[in-house]
Amino acid sequence: MFKKVNWHAVFVPETPLLEIFVRGSLVYLGLFLLLRVLLKRESGTLGITDMLLVVLIADAAQNGMAHEYRSVPEGLLLVTTIIFWSWLLNWLGYRFPVFHNLIKSKKLLLVKNGRMIKQNMQRELITTSELMSEVRMSGITDLAEVKEAYMEPSGTISVITYEQSTGKRRDKQIV
Template identity: 85%
Template sequence: MFKKVDWQAIFIPETPLLEIFIRGSLVYLGLFLLLRVLLKRETGTLGITDMLLVVLIADAAQNGMAHNYRSVPEGLFLVATIIFWSWVLNWLGHRFPFFQKLVKPRKLLLVKNGRMIKENMQKELITTSELMSEVRMSGVEELSQVKAAYMEPSGNISIITYEQSPGKRPEKQIV
Protein backbone atom coordinates (compact mmCIF):
# COMPACT_ATOMS: atom_id res chain seq x y z
CA MET A 1 0.00 0.00 0.00
CA PHE A 2 2.67 2.55 1.00
CA LYS A 3 5.97 2.53 -0.83
CA LYS A 4 9.22 2.81 1.01
CA VAL A 5 10.52 6.41 1.20
CA ASP A 6 14.04 6.90 -0.15
CA TRP A 7 15.30 9.41 2.42
CA GLN A 8 18.77 9.47 0.89
CA ALA A 9 17.36 10.59 -2.48
CA ILE A 10 15.43 13.38 -0.73
CA PHE A 11 18.25 14.84 1.37
CA ILE A 12 21.58 13.91 -0.27
CA PRO A 13 22.44 15.72 -3.52
CA GLU A 14 23.46 13.61 -6.51
CA THR A 15 24.53 16.59 -8.61
CA PRO A 16 27.59 18.49 -7.35
CA LEU A 17 26.56 21.83 -5.83
CA LEU A 18 29.20 23.66 -7.88
CA GLU A 19 27.60 22.33 -11.08
CA ILE A 20 24.18 23.54 -9.91
CA PHE A 21 25.66 26.97 -9.11
CA ILE A 22 27.35 27.24 -12.52
CA ARG A 23 24.26 26.05 -14.42
CA GLY A 24 21.97 28.37 -12.47
CA SER A 25 24.33 31.31 -12.93
CA LEU A 26 24.71 30.77 -16.68
CA VAL A 27 20.97 30.41 -17.26
CA TYR A 28 20.05 33.42 -15.11
CA LEU A 29 22.69 35.75 -16.55
CA GLY A 30 22.07 34.55 -20.12
CA LEU A 31 18.31 35.07 -19.86
CA PHE A 32 18.81 38.41 -18.15
CA LEU A 33 20.96 39.69 -21.03
CA LEU A 34 18.55 38.37 -23.67
CA LEU A 35 15.54 39.91 -21.96
CA ARG A 36 17.37 43.20 -21.35
CA VAL A 37 18.31 43.53 -25.01
CA LEU A 38 15.20 42.13 -26.72
CA LEU A 39 12.17 42.72 -24.54
CA LYS A 40 12.54 46.11 -22.88
CA ARG A 41 9.21 47.47 -24.09
CA GLU A 42 7.32 44.23 -23.56
CA THR A 43 7.80 44.03 -19.81
CA GLY A 44 5.25 46.67 -18.80
CA THR A 45 5.46 47.70 -15.18
CA LEU A 46 7.13 44.50 -14.03
CA GLY A 47 10.91 44.90 -14.14
CA ILE A 48 12.93 42.45 -16.20
CA THR A 49 14.85 41.17 -13.19
CA ASP A 50 11.59 40.76 -11.25
CA MET A 51 9.95 38.80 -14.04
CA LEU A 52 13.03 36.66 -14.59
CA LEU A 53 13.43 35.99 -10.89
CA VAL A 54 9.83 34.83 -10.48
CA VAL A 55 9.95 32.54 -13.54
CA LEU A 56 13.30 30.96 -12.67
CA ILE A 57 12.50 30.51 -9.00
CA ALA A 58 9.25 28.79 -9.92
CA ASP A 59 11.03 26.50 -12.35
CA ALA A 60 13.96 25.79 -10.05
CA ALA A 61 11.71 25.06 -7.08
CA GLN A 62 9.54 22.83 -9.26
CA ASN A 63 12.57 20.78 -10.27
CA GLY A 64 13.47 20.12 -6.64
CA MET A 65 9.88 19.25 -5.70
CA ALA A 66 9.10 17.20 -8.82
CA HIS A 67 12.05 14.88 -8.34
CA ASN A 68 13.91 16.16 -11.45
CA TYR A 69 16.78 16.85 -9.13
CA ARG A 70 16.94 13.89 -6.84
CA SER A 71 17.14 15.92 -3.64
CA VAL A 72 15.46 18.89 -2.03
CA PRO A 73 18.82 20.59 -1.22
CA GLU A 74 19.66 20.67 -4.95
CA GLY A 75 16.45 22.56 -5.75
CA LEU A 76 16.92 24.90 -2.79
CA PHE A 77 20.53 25.55 -3.74
CA LEU A 78 19.48 26.47 -7.29
CA VAL A 79 16.82 28.86 -5.92
CA ALA A 80 19.51 30.41 -3.66
CA THR A 81 21.83 30.80 -6.69
CA ILE A 82 19.13 32.65 -8.64
CA ILE A 83 18.32 34.93 -5.69
CA PHE A 84 22.06 35.56 -5.25
CA TRP A 85 22.48 36.78 -8.85
CA SER A 86 19.36 38.92 -8.67
CA TRP A 87 20.67 40.58 -5.51
CA VAL A 88 24.20 41.00 -6.94
CA LEU A 89 22.92 42.69 -10.12
CA ASN A 90 20.67 45.04 -8.13
CA TRP A 91 23.50 45.83 -5.71
CA LEU A 92 25.95 46.50 -8.56
CA GLY A 93 23.34 48.71 -10.25
CA HIS A 94 22.91 50.66 -7.04
CA ARG A 95 26.65 51.11 -6.43
CA PHE A 96 28.10 51.59 -9.93
CA PRO A 97 26.69 53.74 -12.78
CA PHE A 98 27.88 51.31 -15.47
CA PHE A 99 25.85 48.47 -13.97
CA GLN A 100 22.89 50.79 -13.39
CA LYS A 101 22.73 51.26 -17.17
CA LEU A 102 22.81 47.49 -17.66
CA VAL A 103 20.24 46.63 -15.00
CA LYS A 104 17.89 49.58 -15.50
CA PRO A 105 18.15 51.27 -18.90
CA ARG A 106 17.74 55.02 -19.26
CA LYS A 107 14.57 56.57 -20.59
CA LEU A 108 14.56 57.06 -24.36
CA LEU A 109 13.12 60.19 -25.97
CA LEU A 110 10.53 59.30 -28.63
CA VAL A 111 8.86 62.70 -29.23
CA LYS A 112 10.31 66.17 -28.79
CA ASN A 113 8.20 69.31 -29.32
CA GLY A 114 5.53 67.45 -31.28
CA ARG A 115 7.97 65.64 -33.60
CA MET A 116 8.71 61.94 -33.57
CA ILE A 117 12.32 60.86 -33.22
CA LYS A 118 12.29 58.04 -35.77
CA GLU A 119 15.77 56.70 -34.91
CA ASN A 120 14.80 56.11 -31.28
CA MET A 121 11.46 54.60 -32.29
CA GLN A 122 13.31 52.18 -34.57
CA LYS A 123 15.64 51.17 -31.71
CA GLU A 124 12.61 49.99 -29.72
CA LEU A 125 10.63 48.80 -32.78
CA ILE A 126 7.78 51.21 -32.04
CA THR A 127 5.56 52.06 -35.00
CA THR A 128 3.87 55.40 -35.54
CA SER A 129 0.48 53.81 -34.92
CA GLU A 130 1.66 52.30 -31.60
CA LEU A 131 3.01 55.65 -30.45
CA MET A 132 -0.15 57.48 -31.50
CA SER A 133 -2.23 54.90 -29.64
CA GLU A 134 -0.27 55.67 -26.46
CA VAL A 135 -0.69 59.40 -27.07
CA ARG A 136 -4.48 59.01 -27.47
CA MET A 137 -4.71 56.80 -24.37
CA SER A 138 -3.10 59.69 -22.49
CA GLY A 139 -5.99 61.93 -23.55
CA VAL A 140 -4.06 63.83 -26.20
CA GLU A 141 -5.54 64.15 -29.68
CA GLU A 142 -2.61 65.47 -31.71
CA LEU A 143 1.13 65.00 -31.57
CA SER A 144 1.61 68.79 -31.72
CA GLN A 145 0.28 68.92 -28.13
CA VAL A 146 3.11 66.68 -26.92
CA LYS A 147 6.17 68.40 -25.54
CA ALA A 148 7.97 65.08 -24.96
CA ALA A 149 7.31 61.36 -24.89
CA TYR A 150 9.69 58.85 -23.36
CA MET A 151 10.09 55.09 -23.36
CA GLU A 152 10.61 54.51 -19.65
CA PRO A 153 12.92 51.82 -18.23
CA SER A 154 9.80 49.85 -17.29
CA GLY A 155 8.72 49.65 -20.94
CA ASN A 156 5.86 52.13 -20.54
CA ILE A 157 5.59 55.32 -22.59
CA SER A 158 5.18 58.56 -20.65
CA ILE A 159 3.66 61.62 -22.32
CA ILE A 160 4.36 65.23 -21.31
CA THR A 161 2.04 67.79 -22.93
CA TYR A 162 1.84 71.55 -23.29
CA GLU A 163 -0.91 73.17 -21.27
CA GLN A 164 -2.41 75.86 -23.50
CA SER A 165 -3.41 79.04 -21.64
CA PRO A 166 -4.15 82.40 -23.32
CA GLY A 167 -1.33 84.87 -22.73
CA LYS A 168 0.84 82.34 -20.92
CA ARG A 169 3.90 80.46 -21.98
CA PRO A 170 3.23 76.70 -22.41
CA GLU A 171 3.88 74.72 -19.22
CA LYS A 172 4.55 71.06 -18.90
CA GLN A 173 1.89 68.77 -17.67
CA ILE A 174 2.58 65.11 -17.03
CA VAL A 175 -0.22 62.90 -18.32
Protein backbone atom coordinates in the same frame (compact mmCIF):
# COMPACT_ATOMS: atom_id res chain seq x y z
CA MET B 1 -0.85 1.17 -0.52
CA PHE B 2 1.94 3.42 0.73
CA LYS B 3 5.26 3.24 -1.04
CA LYS B 4 8.49 3.55 0.83
CA VAL B 5 10.05 7.04 0.64
CA ASN B 6 13.62 7.16 -0.56
CA TRP B 7 14.89 9.77 1.91
CA HIS B 8 18.41 9.54 0.51
CA ALA B 9 17.16 10.72 -2.90
CA VAL B 10 15.16 13.53 -1.27
CA PHE B 11 17.99 15.02 0.80
CA VAL B 12 21.29 13.92 -0.74
CA PRO B 13 22.30 15.74 -3.91
CA GLU B 14 23.39 13.70 -6.91
CA THR B 15 24.83 16.69 -8.77
CA PRO B 16 27.70 18.60 -7.14
CA LEU B 17 26.33 21.77 -5.53
CA LEU B 18 29.04 23.94 -7.12
CA GLU B 19 27.95 22.67 -10.55
CA ILE B 20 24.34 23.66 -9.79
CA PHE B 21 25.50 27.13 -8.71
CA VAL B 22 27.61 27.60 -11.85
CA ARG B 23 24.86 26.32 -14.17
CA GLY B 24 22.22 28.50 -12.49
CA SER B 25 24.50 31.53 -12.64
CA LEU B 26 25.35 31.10 -16.32
CA VAL B 27 21.77 30.56 -17.41
CA TYR B 28 20.43 33.41 -15.26
CA LEU B 29 23.03 35.90 -16.46
CA GLY B 30 22.61 34.76 -20.08
CA LEU B 31 18.83 35.15 -19.95
CA PHE B 32 19.20 38.49 -18.18
CA LEU B 33 21.39 39.81 -20.99
CA LEU B 34 19.05 38.51 -23.69
CA LEU B 35 15.96 39.98 -22.05
CA ARG B 36 17.75 43.26 -21.23
CA VAL B 37 18.85 43.74 -24.82
CA LEU B 38 15.96 42.27 -26.79
CA LEU B 39 12.80 42.76 -24.75
CA LYS B 40 13.15 46.10 -22.97
CA ARG B 41 9.83 47.34 -24.29
CA GLU B 42 7.96 44.31 -22.95
CA SER B 43 9.28 44.56 -19.40
CA GLY B 44 6.78 47.23 -18.30
CA THR B 45 3.76 45.00 -18.76
CA LEU B 46 2.96 41.35 -18.27
CA GLY B 47 0.36 40.12 -20.71
CA ILE B 48 -0.59 36.58 -21.65
CA THR B 49 2.12 36.34 -24.31
CA ASP B 50 4.72 37.64 -21.86
CA MET B 51 3.64 35.13 -19.22
CA LEU B 52 3.84 32.37 -21.81
CA LEU B 53 7.34 33.56 -22.72
CA VAL B 54 8.44 33.38 -19.08
CA VAL B 55 7.02 29.87 -18.68
CA LEU B 56 8.68 28.67 -21.89
CA ILE B 57 12.02 30.21 -20.94
CA ALA B 58 11.81 28.54 -17.55
CA ASP B 59 11.03 25.19 -19.12
CA ALA B 60 13.74 25.52 -21.76
CA ALA B 61 16.36 26.65 -19.28
CA GLN B 62 15.54 24.13 -16.56
CA ASN B 63 17.69 21.27 -17.82
CA GLY B 64 20.60 23.58 -18.57
CA MET B 65 20.49 24.95 -15.06
CA ALA B 66 19.65 21.86 -13.09
CA HIS B 67 21.15 18.96 -15.02
CA GLU B 68 18.10 16.94 -13.94
CA TYR B 69 18.43 17.49 -10.21
CA ARG B 70 16.21 15.42 -7.94
CA SER B 71 16.98 16.30 -4.31
CA VAL B 72 15.51 19.12 -2.23
CA PRO B 73 18.93 20.72 -1.50
CA GLU B 74 19.65 20.85 -5.24
CA GLY B 75 16.33 22.58 -5.95
CA LEU B 76 16.76 25.01 -3.08
CA LEU B 77 20.30 25.85 -4.17
CA LEU B 78 19.13 26.55 -7.72
CA VAL B 79 16.33 28.84 -6.54
CA THR B 80 18.72 30.54 -4.12
CA THR B 81 21.24 31.05 -6.94
CA ILE B 82 18.61 32.73 -9.14
CA ILE B 83 17.44 34.98 -6.28
CA PHE B 84 21.06 35.78 -5.40
CA TRP B 85 21.89 37.00 -8.90
CA SER B 86 18.70 39.02 -9.11
CA TRP B 87 19.46 40.69 -5.79
CA LEU B 88 23.16 41.20 -6.56
CA LEU B 89 22.52 42.86 -9.93
CA ASN B 90 19.95 45.19 -8.35
CA TRP B 91 22.34 45.99 -5.49
CA LEU B 92 25.24 46.69 -7.86
CA GLY B 93 22.98 48.94 -9.94
CA TYR B 94 21.91 50.81 -6.82
CA ARG B 95 25.40 51.25 -5.35
CA PHE B 96 27.52 51.89 -8.45
CA PRO B 97 26.51 54.16 -11.34
CA VAL B 98 28.60 52.22 -13.85
CA PHE B 99 26.61 49.06 -13.07
CA HIS B 100 23.35 50.99 -13.06
CA ASN B 101 24.00 52.03 -16.66
CA LEU B 102 24.79 48.43 -17.66
CA ILE B 103 21.88 46.83 -15.83
CA LYS B 104 19.13 49.40 -16.35
CA SER B 105 18.40 50.82 -19.76
CA LYS B 106 18.22 54.57 -20.25
CA LYS B 107 15.09 56.41 -21.24
CA LEU B 108 14.68 56.77 -25.01
CA LEU B 109 13.22 59.88 -26.63
CA LEU B 110 10.32 58.96 -28.94
CA VAL B 111 8.68 62.36 -29.53
CA LYS B 112 10.28 65.81 -29.51
CA ASN B 113 8.22 68.97 -30.03
CA GLY B 114 5.26 67.07 -31.45
CA ARG B 115 7.33 65.08 -33.95
CA MET B 116 8.06 61.37 -33.76
CA ILE B 117 11.69 60.28 -33.69
CA LYS B 118 11.30 57.44 -36.21
CA GLN B 119 14.85 56.12 -35.73
CA ASN B 120 14.29 55.56 -31.99
CA MET B 121 10.86 54.07 -32.60
CA GLN B 122 12.35 51.63 -35.11
CA ARG B 123 15.09 50.71 -32.65
CA GLU B 124 12.45 49.56 -30.14
CA LEU B 125 9.99 48.31 -32.81
CA ILE B 126 7.28 50.75 -31.74
CA THR B 127 4.70 51.47 -34.42
CA THR B 128 2.97 54.81 -34.87
CA SER B 129 -0.33 53.28 -33.75
CA GLU B 130 1.26 51.88 -30.56
CA LEU B 131 2.77 55.27 -29.74
CA MET B 132 -0.49 57.08 -30.43
CA SER B 133 -2.33 54.60 -28.23
CA GLU B 134 -0.01 55.48 -25.34
CA VAL B 135 -0.42 59.20 -26.06
CA ARG B 136 -4.22 58.84 -26.02
CA MET B 137 -4.02 56.92 -22.73
CA SER B 138 -2.32 60.04 -21.34
CA GLY B 139 -5.41 62.04 -22.33
CA ILE B 140 -3.86 63.68 -25.40
CA THR B 141 -5.50 63.52 -28.81
CA ASP B 142 -3.02 65.55 -30.87
CA LEU B 143 0.71 64.82 -31.07
CA ALA B 144 1.32 68.57 -31.46
CA GLU B 145 0.50 68.90 -27.74
CA VAL B 146 3.41 66.61 -26.83
CA LYS B 147 6.66 68.31 -25.92
CA GLU B 148 8.44 65.03 -25.23
CA ALA B 149 7.59 61.35 -24.94
CA TYR B 150 10.03 58.76 -23.63
CA MET B 151 10.22 55.03 -23.39
CA GLU B 152 11.21 54.59 -19.77
CA PRO B 153 13.62 51.90 -18.52
CA SER B 154 10.58 49.96 -17.26
CA GLY B 155 9.26 49.71 -20.84
CA THR B 156 6.40 52.16 -20.27
CA ILE B 157 5.96 55.35 -22.28
CA SER B 158 5.76 58.67 -20.46
CA VAL B 159 4.34 61.77 -22.13
CA ILE B 160 5.10 65.41 -21.26
CA THR B 161 2.90 68.08 -22.78
CA TYR B 162 3.73 71.73 -23.30
CA GLU B 163 1.08 72.58 -20.72
CA GLN B 164 2.73 70.36 -18.11
CA SER B 165 6.23 71.70 -18.71
CA THR B 166 5.42 75.42 -18.85
CA GLY B 167 2.12 75.68 -17.07
CA LYS B 168 0.45 77.28 -20.11
CA ARG B 169 -1.05 75.94 -23.29
CA ARG B 170 0.81 76.20 -26.57
CA ASP B 171 -0.92 76.95 -29.88
CA LYS B 172 -1.21 73.83 -32.00
CA GLN B 173 0.90 73.73 -35.13
CA ILE B 174 -0.42 72.24 -38.33
CA VAL B 175 2.15 69.96 -39.89
